[in-house]
Amino acid sequence: MIEGIIVTAVANEVHEAFVYIRGEYPKPARRVQQAIDEAYAAGYLGKGIFGTDYDLDVTVHLGGGAYICGEETGLINSLEGKRGEPRIKPPYFPAAKGLYLMPTIVNNVETVSNVPHILAMGADDYRALGHADDTGTFLFSVSGHVKGPGNYELPHGITWRELIFDVAGGIREDRELKAWIPGGASAPWFVPEHHLDLEITKDATAKAGSMLGSGAVIVMDETTCVVKAAERVVRFFSHESCGQCTPCREGTTWMEMILRRVEDGFGRSVDAELLLDISDNISPGLAWPPKQTTICPLGPSAVSPVTSVTRYFRDELMQHIEQGGCPLG
Ligand code: SF4
CATH class of the missing domain: 3.10.20.600 (Ubiquitin-like (UB roll))
Known part of the structure; x- marks a missing residue:
């Protein structure tokens, strides 16, 4: 990963790189920091690398402990010390206006980690994989x-x-x-x-x-209750919603409550359609890739378990409602 960062930085004439790691992962962060320290000690990072006039610093940043900081503009806000709330695009496309409103490239570490292998193998051999x-x-x-x-x-x-x-x-x-x-x-x-x-x-x-x-x-x-599974996923998104957009903030909470009451045996006959109606307000048309009435894709993400259950497991959903609880016991 560090080698990939170096190659990418040189290619883009970049002198500052950040590795953003979720705040809940201190152990991986310590390990990455240790590897970066070793790279500094070996002369791969720092000022005047190997006698050239090229400088590159890599900083490990522990994030704000929120899923939404994985959205690139939310990540940049978090890196700037602000709340990790996604920015409205345009104008905040990071390549144009990113960290401190400077051009910024945001990539997954998995992508960056592939760079040295592509160079070492050659593009053709890599493509053959x-x-x-x-x-x-x-x-x-x-x-x-x-x-x-x-x-x-x-x-x-x-x-x-x-x-x-x-x-x-x-x-x-x-x-x-x-x-x-x-x-x-x-x-x-x-x-x-x-x-x-x-x-x-x-x-x-x-x-x-x-x-x-x-x-x-x-x-x-086969022992999984799909209503419970969907409720668990929607609850996660409801909890992680940053709250800027009404369809996401309110919609994920409503969907969580409806799924909870269905799972608890208090579902109503209209609940399947109600769930889809709320979903349609977050992600019009319920298509994939999703359209969105929200700033970022977190809102539409909460729609996925609902459309999946209504598409593939509607019978099981309706059994919950008609029988007053989970048919799997
Ligand atoms: S969709 Fe949800 S998480 Fe994304 S910006 Fe809007 S409120 Fe925040």
């Missing part, structure tokens, strides 16, 4: 009801079946797979009937109505 539509490797963080949860770096183009059953060992206690979230909590869910043999590329995932996003794959087995 993965899939013709989506070259190179991707980091999957597989969690949930699999036998082997973990972080796996794999070439694009394997299938979801291979990832969940071969790489992650299959479903715990050999139960049935019910659904999975393919790219972090924001992503619309996938189900085995439609998506298990889909190749994992960004394009194929987008065409199927979701995204690879952060690569955080959350697997749910």
